[in-house]
Amino acid sequence: xxxxxxxxxxxxxxxxxxxxxxxxxxxxxxxxxxxxxxxxxxxxxxxxxxxxxxxxxxxxxxxxxxxxxxxxxxxxxxxxxxxxxxxxxxxxxxxxxxxxxxxxxxxxxxxxxxxxxxxxxxxxxxxxxxxxxxxxxxxxxxxxxxxxxxxxxxxxxxxxxxxxxxxxxxxxxxxxxxxxxxxxxxxxxxxxxxxxxxxxxxxxxxxxxxxxxxxxxxxxxxxxxxxxxxxxxxxxxxxxxxxxxxxxxx
Amino acid sequence: xxxxxxxxxxxxxxxxxxxxxxxxxxxxxxxxxxxxxxxxxxxxxxxxxxxxxxxxxxxxxxxxxxxxxxxxxxxxxxxxxxxxxxxxxxxxxxxxxxxxxxxxxxxxxxxxxxxxxxxxxxxxxxxxxxxxxxxxxxxxxxxxxxxxxxxxxxxxxxxxxxxxxxxxxxxxxxxxxxxxxxxxxxxxxxxxxxxxxxxxxxxxxxxxxxxxxxxxxxxxxxxxxxxxxxxxxxxxxxxxxxxxxxxxxxxxxxxxxxxxxxxxxxxxxxxxxxxxxxxxxxxxxxxxxxxxxxxxxxxxxxxxxxxxxxxxxxxxxxxxxxxxxxxxxxxxxxxxxxxxxxxxxx
Ligand code: SF4
Ligand code: SF4
Ligand code: SF4
Ligand code: SF4
Ligand code: SF4
Numbered sequence: 343x344x345x346x347x348x349x350x351x352x353x354x355x356x357x358x359x360x361x362x363x364x365x366x367x368x369x370x371x372x373x374x375x376x377x378x379x380x381x382x383x384x385x386x387x388x389x390x391x392x393x394x395x396x397x398x399x400x401x402x403x404x405x406x407x408x409x410x411x412x413x414x415x416x417x418x419x420x421x422x423x424x425x426x427x428x429x430x431x432x433x434x435x436x437x438x439x440x441x442x443x444x445x446x447x448x449x450x451x452x453x454x455x456x457x458x459x460x461x462x463x464x465x466x467x468x469x470x471x472x473x474x475x476x477x478x479x480x481x482x483x484x485x486x487x488x489x490x491x492x493x494x495x496x497x498x499x500x501x502x503x504x505x506x507x508x509x510x511x512x513x514x515x516x517x518x519x520x521x522x523x524x525x526x527x528x529x530x531x532x533x534x535x536x537x538x539x540x541x542x543x544x545x546x547x548x549x550x551x552x553x554x555x556x557x558x559x560x561x562x563x564x565x566x567x568x569x570x571x572x573x574x575x576x577x578x579x580x581x582x583x584x585x586x587x588x589x590x591x592x
Numbered sequence: 593x594x595x596x597x598x599x600x601x602x603x604x605x606x607x608x609x610x611x612x613x614x615x616x617x618x619x620x621x622x623x624x625x626x627x628x629x630x631x632x633x634x635x636x637x638x639x640x641x642x643x644x645x646x647x648x649x650x651x652x653x654x655x656x657x658x659x660x661x662x663x664x665x666x667x668x669x670x671x672x673x674x675x676x677x678x679x680x681x682x683x684x685x686x687x688x689x690x691x692x693x694x695x696x697x698x699x700x701x702x703x704x705x706x707x708x709x710x711x712x713x714x715x716x717x718x719x720x721x722x723x724x725x726x727x728x729x730x731x732x733x734x735x736x737x738x739x740x741x742x743x744x745x746x747x748x749x750x751x752x753x754x755x756x757x758x759x760x761x762x763x764x765x766x767x768x769x770x771x772x773x774x775x776x777x778x779x780x781x782x783x784x785x786x787x788x789x790x791x792x793x794x795x796x797x798x799x800x801x802x803x804x805x806x807x808x809x810x811x812x813x814x815x816x817x818x819x820x821x822x823x824x825x826x827x828x829x830x831x832x833x834x835x836x837x838x839x840x841x842x843x844x845x846x847x848x849x850x851x852x853x854x855x856x857x858x859x860x861x862x863x864x865x866x867x868x869x870x871x872x873x874x875x876x877x878x879x880x881x882x883x884x885x886x887x888x889x890x891x892x893x894x895x896x897x898x899x900x901x902x903x904x905x906x907x908x909x910x911x912x913x914x915x916x917x918x919x920x921x922x923x924x925x926x927x928x929x930x931x932x933x934x935x936x937x938x
Contacts, residue, residue: 370848373847373848373849374848376848376849376850377848377850490848491845494846494848494850497850498846498850503843506864506865506866507826507827507828507864507865507866508825508826508827508828510825510827510828510829510915511827511828511829511832511864514647514648514829514832514833514913515648515657515832515859517624517627517629517646517647517648518647519624519625519626519627519647520913520915522915530827530915531825531827531915531916532825555826555865556865557826557865558825559823559824559825559826559880561822561823562822562823562824562825562916563825565823565916566915566916569917
């Protein structure tokens with residue numbers, strides 16, 4: 343790309359924690375603006391542009407209006423990047439999809455006003471369930487440095503590299519004792535690495551907050567659970583937490 | 593080979609002196625939670641030589657998990673400058689199978705195009721070996737390792753009653769122990785030999801190591817690959833912890849200002865899903881079973897055919913680290929033996 347790529351940020355259903363990570367880049371913000379031209383970013387500037395080279399999407403799709411808006415953004419963007427687990431897989435928001443009645447969920451969350459038209463939500467979707475997504479940046483919230491590496495790669499015309507190997511590797515590199523040996527259920531063998539295995543390194547099992555690797559071996563998880571005497575439900579509940587799509591098959 | 597001895601207490605004082613002198617980093621085995629790791633020592637207090645196995649082998653000092661190779665300015669071919677810094681180090685307490693593995697790594701990194709980053713670290717290191725004093729349930733080193741340890745060790749220690757017997761293997765080792773209270777050995781060779789063999793292995797490869805290359809070749813189509821592959825997470829733990837695995841990936845990282853770049857190499861391994869993906873996106877070992885077979889073939893067929901030694905030193909780390917409980921070569925070959933395919937096995 344000859345001149346600096348025009349970049350815009352949009353948010354959908356989320357806590358905006360991931361945008362905050364970007365707003366918190368501090369001195370790197372200047373480096374970032376050397377690289378790209380930020381034309382739209384509600385969190386730090388006002389204004390609108392007709393077209394974008396790269397659209398960064400945060401949050402999940404939960405309403406009809408969202409669907410229309412994301413399709414419109416897609417049409418006006420050369421590249422579209424979903425960032426944060428809400429955008430990537432639905433994230434925490436996807437939890438509601440596991441409930442039997444969405445009606446009940448709405449009543450629980452919004453009380454008497456649950457029937458207002460703008461609260462008319464459908465089951466949570468990741469962005470790529472609605473439009474084509476060129477790159478995903480996983481994490482809840484995202485890691486600032488991973489975000490920067492993706493922007494750099496795109497600006498240099500390369501494909502960003504996001505780890506497609508499990509958290510166990512990073513855990514082994516830090517020479518941790520495996521939590522399974524300490525009687526805890528850990529999603530490390532399925533979870534997408536990139537966080538440096540922070541949780542297991544502090545004695546806390548991994549919840550796969552960055553989603554899973556591309557082809558997680560859920561059947562094998564089943565065998566581990568058998569070996570350590572856990573039930574399928576126990577593990578499935580953990581996987582559901584971050585809206586990871588695959589299920590542990592029986 | 594000169595044989596000396598030193599009391600345990602004197603050995604600790606000797607190490608403390610070495611640490612204070614700072615001529616080299618002194619690295620030893622220390623306790624981490626309920627297991628052991630190699631770490632730099634600040635004093636001999638933390639040293640835990642009575643250990644079963646370390647989480648990672650000492651290869652992390654010669655081929656660091658992430659290593660800077662060179663710096664450059666993007667777009668300027670004249671600007672490439674190799675970076676190859678390393679401090680001298682002495683690593684204390686390396687079991688004989690890990691020494692055998694270092695010997696294999698040295699061959700891999702020195703033959704043909706010498707890998708200067710690896711070799712410089714090796715040239716700057718002193719290896720102090722130790723015969724294991726503690727049982728480890730997955731170890732099967734005795735059934736696979738021959739005499740390679742002595743090809744790289746500078747000193748070999750044998751734990752006796754309150755003493756260490758120290759075999760001075762190299763000139764470097766001899767220089768290193770100057771100034772310590774190492775005195776004439778009084779133990780008989782028989783006593784030393786018994787101490788070397790005191791800790792037994794429970795595990796062993798069920799067939800003779802020499803036969804394995806052929807055996808594997810004939811069992812290319814054995815169901816074990818698929819059966820074990822089905823259980824594999826492609827998590828790479830087994831290759832990461834393996835003292836004889838050396839695969840790496842090379843990457844360029846550019847600073848945000850796009851004016852400075854560095855080339856790094858990081859650990860990689862054949863059990864990871866994307867390891868064998870080529871530039872066109874084709875993955876020539878797409879199936880888990882193919883990757884599983886490849887790893888066992890590396891250890892048991894390709895390396896033996898090239899170098900005439902078994903490419904696994906029997907440390908047992910892979911079996912210990914595998915969440916799916918499938919990675920150990922003993923387990924794989926046992927399964928093949930227990931499930932012979934009509935005339936397929938030798
Ligand atoms: S991914 Fe996590 S931090 Fe980011 S917006 Fe969603 S819930 Fe918030
Ligand atoms: S603690 Fe979790 S991440 Fe670490 S090795 Fe065990 S399963 Fe993998
Ligand atoms: S260890 Fe797991 S849960 Fe923790 S940050 Fe990493 S991916 Fe997320
Ligand atoms: S450690 Fe086990 S599960 Fe992980 S890649 Fe190796 S064989 Fe597969
Ligand atoms: S293959 Fe397993 S047992 Fe053999 S050297 Fe490697 S980690 Fe040790």
